Amino acid sequence: MYAKEKTIPLKSSASLMPNNLCRVRVDGKMYSGVVHKQELNLVCIANPEEEPRVVVARMASSAPAGVTIMQAAWVDIHGRAFLILATTKGILVYDWDGSVLRHAHLLPMPPPDSPFSFTKGIAALYTGYICAGMHTGEVVMLRVSKNGNVTNTEIVRWHSRPITALASHGKMLVSGDDGGTLVVAQEEGTLSKTCSIDTCESPVMCLAVWSGQVLAGFLSGHLRIFNMLNGRILAEVCAHARCITGLDVARDSGMVVTAGEDSYMRVWQLHPSHPDHPIEHVHSAIEENAALCGVAFTDDLGSGYVVVSYDSKELICYAT
Secondary structure, three states: OOEEEEEEEOOOOEOOOOOOOEEEEEOOEEEEEEEEOOEEEEEEOOOOOOOOEEEEOOOOOOOOOOOOEEEEEEEEEOOEEEEEEEEOOEEEEEEOOOOOEEEEEEOOOOOOOOOOOOEEEEEEEOOOEEEEEEOOOEEEEEEEOOOOOEEEEEEEEOOOOOEEEEEEEOOEEEEEEOOOEEEEEEEEOEEEEEEEEEOOOOOEEEEEEEOOEEEEEEOOOEEEEEEOOOOOEEEEEEOOOOOEEEEEEEOOOOEEEEEEOOOEEEEEEEOOOOOOOOEEEEEEEEOOOOOEEEEEEOOOOOOEEEEEEEOOOEEEEEEO
C-alpha cells in the first residue's frame, strides 16, 4: 500500500524520545521538525533542496544552562501557526519558522531533592489557549490574543504523576501521564474535567483525538481507543512489540499511523460507525535495526507519511 519514496537529510540526528516528529503546512508546503538535544531541525518535505533550518532553544539569561527540548509541535491559534518547544526549563512560543520568540514561560527552580523538571505534551484549544504538560502533573495554559501575544497564564491540575502527552479538538483537551491515567477536560470559560480514564500502569506515550474518540499509545506497545465523552474503551490493539513512539491521524480519512521502538510502522483504518469492528490493520513496514521515534502523515487523507529514527540524520518518506 505504501512504498518508500525518498529520504531527506537533517542537520543533526534525532534524539531518542517519543513524538519526535511534528509537521505543519504553510503556503501549500509541508514542513517537518525533528529534535536533537536543544535544537529543532526544520526541513521542507515538498522541496528537499530548500536549505534546512535549525531553531535553538534558549531561555532567559538568568535561567540555568543545559536546556533540552522534550517535545516540539506546531499549533494553530486564531488561524495562525505557532511553533512550541516544551523544554526542561520551560515553554517557548515562536512564530511558525522559529524566527521570532513570542513568549518564554520559565519553570520555577526545582527544590534540591527533586530529580528533574520538564514540560511535555503540547496542544491548543479553539478558544485561544496553548497548553503544555508539566512534570508536576499540572497543565500550563497560555492565553494568546488575536495579535499573537501571550496575555495570561493559568494552571490546572488533575494528575498526580508527570504529564507525558496532550491532545485536543476544539474546546476539548486530553492529557495522559506516566502512570497510564487519561483525563478529558472541556474549556467553557474555565477548563473543567469531564471524565478520567484509569487504564493501566503503563505510561501514556502518544495521544490523538478524532471523531469523538481518544487514541492513546502506551509504553507497553498497546494502542487503545476510548469514547471521548464517557471514557469507555472501544478497542484495544497490541500494535507494537515495544513502546509506541509516534501516532498520527489523517483527519479526512480516519487513517491512523503508529511507529514503535520495535522498528515497525503500521497504518490502521478507523470505523467509528461500526462498533463491532472499530479498527482495521491495513499496512506494515519495517526499518531494520532502527528505533523509530516519530511518525506523521503528509496530508489529511493519509496518502503518505514520514518517519524518523534515533541517531539518524534522515527523514524517511513513504507514499502510496
